[in-house]
Amino acid sequence: MPEPSRSKELPVSLLTDPVMIEACRARDFGRVFQLVKARAGIYPSMIARRCDLTPSRVGEVIDGRRQLLHMDVIERISDGLRIPGHMLGLARRTWETPQNLTVTPREPTGSAPAADAQSAAGLPGTDVDGILALAAERDLSPSTLSALHSAIMDYWRRDDEHGGETLRPAVVGQLRYVVGLLKEGIPSPMRDGLHGIAAELARLTGWTYFDARQYHQARVYFTEALALAKAIDDHRFMANVLACMSLQATYQDKPGDALALVAAAQDQARAAVGTTPRVLAMLAMREAFAHATLGNHSATHTAISEAHTYFGRIGADDPDPAWVAYFDETKLVVDTGIAHGRLGEAVLAEPLITDALRREHRTNHRARAFHAFWLARTQLQRGKLDEACHTAMDALAPAAAVRSQRVAGHLREFHEQLEPFRREPAAVAFESRLREALPRQVSGSPRP
The missing domain is CATH 1.25.40 (Serine Threonine Protein Phosphatase 5, Tetratricopeptide repeat)
Known part of the structure; x- marks a missing residue:
């Protein structure tokens, strides 16, 4: 039977009505069908179609001349009318959990579909791109670095608004472009500026993988960012990358790693000239996260206090790096x-x-x-x-x-x-709204 569309959800006010709850508990489907008709505008013919029943059978149930006792029929009623399983004494139905909440393995990257290949047929291949890049004249200047920094800031803004997964190809492409420039023997200080930009792009790429919970790939790019920053002795940015890696370790439930990484970040920050109170406040808060993940109350409270102390020392003219501006x-x-x-x-x-x-x-x-x-x-x-x-x-x-x-x-x-409370009206209302916001686009179970 096809999965009911999200427009066919029963009103939350009906699902949480004590009369409906009691009718479902008693499996009084005559009363259930009457309530569905009166409160949701779903008439007997529509009930029959949704639940894979005959109209005459639905009419007999409503008139009290027939009971519905078979489990497969009850399951079809639950699925067809979108009545949560627990209300009818059933296990959670597949449609109750939106697909977005189901962890599925990522499909391996394969060759592009034929349609995609056709749409890209008019574009030059990567080898031609490389030839054209070699033939092009490099005109690197401070304005080039400013343009790249502006692009990175725009990437971060879009990452906040939409997530980084769709941005990643562009960010990785720009990273490889900048790394390619570094191989051309560009003199300092332009070279140092490009190293810094490459480090920022590598950290951003790692962040997009971290946000996608692809932790191995995130660590690869964070490590690359660390190496790029180290090449120009940018200890403050090294501290920033190590702080990102510490946060990732808390998500991976590795609090020992998280604490070691944030301690290394704080060491790098102290070794740097001009580390600002805002940077130190951010690092102290990351330390608090690590201690909290370990369940160490006193150390967490101490780190929180340090973060607030550092934050109180922030001055209007502090030379904060752009990457810490978010820590307001x-x-x-x-x-x-x-x-x-x-x-x-x-x-x-x-x-x-x-x-x-x-x-x-x-x-x-x-x-x-x-x-x-x-x-x-x-x-x-x-x-x-x-x-x-x-x-x-x-x-x-x-x-x-x-x-x-x-x-x-x-x-x-x-x-x-929320599982222990799923029979409560508030939880029923939340799950109904959840299914509307994140619909599960899959087919329902076949009829037994």
Whole structure:
């Protein structure tokens, strides 16, 4: 039977109505069908079509002249009318979990489909690109470096708004272009500037893989960024890359690695000339994340205190590198809340994340979704089920607007933590909204 479309979802008000809940619990399908007709406008002929029943059989059930007892029929009613399985005493149905929450192995990269090959037929091959590049005259100047830096800043902005997966080919292409320039024996200081740009592009590429939870590839590019920065003794940028690798280690549940990497980052920052308080505040917060992942309360609180102390020393004229500009007061507050949340200190975490989310820029879809799911989890820890589900509902729009496996992972975690409460009206309403926001585009189970 085809999977019902998202427009065929029953109203949340019906699914959470005590009369409907009791009718489903008793498997009183006469009453269920009457409620579906009255409240959702789904008439008996449509019920029959959706549930693979005959219209006469549906009419007999509504009139009380027939009962539906066979399990395969009950399953078809659940699937056809989109009644969550638990309401009818069934296991969770496949359509209840959107495909976005199902972890599937990434398909191996193969050759392009024939249609794609045809559309690209008018483009020169990579060997011709290389020949043309050799023939072209290089006109490198400070303005060239400025243009490349501007492109990187634009990539980061688009990464925040949409996720980095679609940007990655362009970023990698630009990285290889800059690395190619470095092989041509360009004199300093232009060479040092290109090394710095290559390091930034390699870190950005690593970040896009990290956000896609492809951790091995992320580490490869982070390591390349580290080597490029080391070649020009840019200790501050080395600290930045090591901090990224530390954050990735917390996601991989390797807190020992996370702590070692952030300690190395702090060493690099201290060795650098002109390291600003903002950089040191960001690194202290990454240290707090590592300690929190280890469950060390006192060390986490000390690191949080250091981050706030450093942040308080920031001056208006500090020569901050562009890559740390994101670490503003809002980021400090939300990261403090997340560090407390990692420790299970939901009472401390909730007001901080709430405050930061209120300030978050509307176009930063990934951060808004990411932080809203953190807030929902802390509210759930505090027993605020209705508030948690409402917060998570608000996060679905920005989550759908950005391609980020990290955000999808946080949604999955919240969805799993909601499992003990899935019969509660707030949870039913959230799951219904979730299916609308992230529909599962698969076929339903065949009729037994």
